[in-house]
Amino acid sequence: MKKKQKRPSWQARLAQSHKLPPAPPADTFWADFRAQARDLPRQAPVTVPPAARRAWAEPHWWPVTSRPWAAVAACAALLLALLGWWQWPAPAPGLAAAPTSSQVLEVAARSGAFFILRDEQHQGMILWLVADERPALNGG
């Protein structure tokens, strides 16, 4: 009985077929580089204090924090959205009473709520925003 041969995966085949040839030795390469670089003009150095350089190089957990204007713009957009939300009218009763819809997600806040509903009849999703006319949902 012949021994079953293991076929290489497609990634191994790819790596084998497109592998680069060996690089020139480091000594040769950098000697060549030194010979060419020696007489090249160089840019003027930046005058940034080392402490600031280190701060820039540190990764941020959220890219927006490194861009103050983006954070300010996001806050402004959020404020406008909240104001607009407050003034929106309640949804039409017919939509709210759609018997074929089932609730997927509900997020409630003091000033209103939004729902995501699955509409079984029309095979779609409904995003439903509700603005409460009272100051608080459980204000009595």
Place this chain on the structure above:
Amino acid sequence: MNELLDRARAGDLDAFAALFEPLRGKLRAVAWRLVGPADAEDIVMDTFLKAWQALPGFDGRSALATWLYRIARNRALDWRRRQQARPAESFDAGDYEDHDPRTVDHQAESPAEAAARADDQAWVRRALDQLPQLHRQIVLLHYVDGLRYHEIAAALDLPQGTVMSRLFHARRKLRALLTPDPREEPVA
């Protein structure tokens, strides 16, 4: 690392070589995938020379590797513009013809094994040729050359999310093309 960087900035060629030698392999891969084998080594040297000139202005906002790959990409674009000015063949046409894979690491194979391998490689190459050029570059840089998503993004000037989604689609297509081998009978 920081000491080497400061010394290289100040004009120390040895420090520059020590600092950038670990990046040479990946930079070379980027150059190969961007311009093809004929001019890749020139692009590598050109990139390091440009980096040497610009290093005093390197402000540290990005990683050194990312900065270097961006320089390489710009040098490759310059190379392409020069190529387009000439009525020569494009990178796609030239691709890997100048590179003989037998020189890589296959000295001790029999003629039959060599023929089978050449056949297999031609098949893989045909599958890869069915991908768009950008997908091909991303696949090779990731799977063959070992670059990470953010490194590929810097080398190709793409958002990292674009690199990830292109790689996903390319991988799905390649897997479909390469997994079932229609030329081979199953070995009992």
